[in-house]
Amino acid sequence: MIKIAIQKSGRLYEDSIQLLKECGLSIDNAKGQLKAQVRNFPAEILYLRNSDIPNYVANGIADIAILGQNVVEEKEVNIHSLLALGFSKCRLSIATPNATSYSSVKDLEGKKIATSYPATLYSFLQKNNITADVHVINGSVEIAPSIGLADAICDLVSSGSTLFKNNLTERDIILNSEAHLYCNPQSYNDKNDLIEKLRFRMESVIRARNFSYVLFNIPNDKIDLASSILPGLKSPTIVPLIEEHWSSLHSVIEKANTWETIDELKKVGAQGILISKVSKMVV
């Protein structure tokens, strides 16, 4: 049996639960629950505070977890990433009031910096030979400069709207982060079959999110032309139509290029183009 830690509530919760469910795990996630048995996979879900999870994984209370790279970096624990999951993307950045001049990290010398990420900030400052006065606060870091607590902040940014609302400008990115699947190294050896089984499922679900399934009809003399537009997995599947000299082509295309691909397919004579969702993709 493996123990999987996910955030109890907060920004990572919905995406984590959805991913586990798309991996086929049947979970009762009633509100307020602290742990739940998975009904159809030998696993137990532990609902924990995000900031506590790295230590729980490091000491083996949980075998694997879904966590942002930012917290793992901050907690400086020996746990290993098995897979980047593509959600909860953000960056840990230095920001200062719009009106202050800032040309390089050297401008932080001797300044007060407010943050909830002291370890990551110290290591960044040390790498850049900067001595600064670090103030640790656990929330609303963005208001620190306007109340006179700090000259700069070091905090997570995603859309940038919180910085904008607080008249702050992002100056230096310390770390880019997204959610990863992490594991305890000992658990990875001891429970390799189960952990790998889940990692493989997650990888198939995550990969599928970037692709769509396309099928369309095309005159046979245009098949080569249409195939050259489709990157696909190997090469497109060709199914003859009852109507003579026509075939149906099936393939996968990158979601990001869906409309460009449709335009190109139309140009070479494709008809009846259907695009549908791919839920799992095993290569």
Ligand code: PRT
């Ligand atoms: O209480 P617990 O320990 O469980 O949770 P938490 O307070 O540590 O976490 P939570 O739910 O706030 O965030 C969980 C994880 O989501 C973080 O550790 C990051 O990995 C990830 N994440 C992604 C973010 C953001 N984006 C984010 N924008 N975490 C926080 N923010 C905050 C940021 O601190 C700032 O206040 O959002 C604000 C900035 O957002 P924008 O969009 O205005 O730039």
